[in-house]
Amino acid sequence: MALILKVPYEEKDEAKVLGAKWNPQLKKWYVEKRKDYHKFTKWILGDKEQVYILCDYFYVVEGLHTCFKCRNLTQVIGYGVKKYFDVCNPELYGDEKAWSFEDDEIHIASHIYPLPEKVLNYLKDKYGYYESYSKTIQSSYLANHCSNCKVIQGDFYLFGEVDSPFFIDSEERARKLKLYRVPLKNDIIVEADIGRGSEDWLIEVFAQSIDLSIDGRVE
Numbered sequence: 001m002a003l004i005l006k007v008p009y010e011e012k013d014e015a016k017v018l019g020a021k022w023n024p025q026l027k028k029w030y031v032e033k034r035k036d037y038h039k040f041t042k043w044i045l046g047d048k049e050q051v052y053i054l055c056d057y058f059y060v061v062e063g064l065h066t067c068f069k070c071r072n073l074t075q076v077i078g079y080g081v082k083k084y085f086d087v088c089n090p091e092l093y094g095d096e097k098a099w100s101f102e103d104d105e106i107h108i109a110s111h112i113y114p115l116p117e118k119v120l121n122y123l124k125d126k127y128g129y130y131e132s133y134s135k136t137i138q139s140s141y142l143a144n145h146c147s148n149c150k151v152i153q154g155d156f157y158l159f160g161e162v163d164s165p166f167f168i169d170s171e172e173r174a175r176k177l178k179l180y181r182v183p184l185k186n187d188i189i190v191e192a193d194i195g196r197g198s199e200d201w202l203i204e205v206f207a208q209s210i211d212l213s214i215d216g217r218v219e
């Protein structure tokens with residue numbers, strides 16, 4: 001396990017002094033130990049205000065949804081995150097709040113970016129999950145599509161509504177989800193929209209859990 005960093009050439013000495021190591025195959029700097037990640041906040045955040053570092057694994061979460069267009073049932077996916085660092089810009093949030101580590105319950109994320117290429121290919125083939133243009137938000141994003149009529153199933157309906165398959169407030173709803181655990185070779189830095197519900201603990205207890213061996217390495 002390690003965390004690969006994007007260190008500009010002119011900052012390599014600075015990263016090295018802090019303990020970053022060089023991987024000659026990848027031609028990238030990396031941090032070996034999780035307890036040292038916080039020393040590299042500058043490169044982990046880049047120009048972003050907030051990122052997440054997914055540790056060891058994440059989940060593809062499968063649910064069933066009634067297509068708004070053809071009214072047939074279709075499989076849809078979201079993501080599940082459990083073990084991760086939440087990293088915010090210390091200049092905006094203060095040093096103490098800038099880093100937190102979560103490892104309690106699985107939360108649903110509507111969006112994780114970037115995802116390993118192999119994972120995306122798998123999701124495209126298996127679920128009809130691919131980039132497509134949404135008239136509602138007038139831009140392209142990775143979205144679910146109905147397996148019957150191919151119409152895009154917008155994120156708002158899948159994640160924002162109380163009757164969405166990923167809105168978990170009961171054992172019955174949690175039991176309808178399938179959790180595919182995707183192991184990661186390295187921890188990965190991502191942007192994500194993570195929802196935190198008070199009944200999220202139900203997901204790990206009652207959803208059906210399956211190990212998925214997609215090689216999730218991001219290089």
Ligand SMILES: [Zn+2]
Nearest residue numbers: 067070146149
């Ligand atoms: Zn449909």
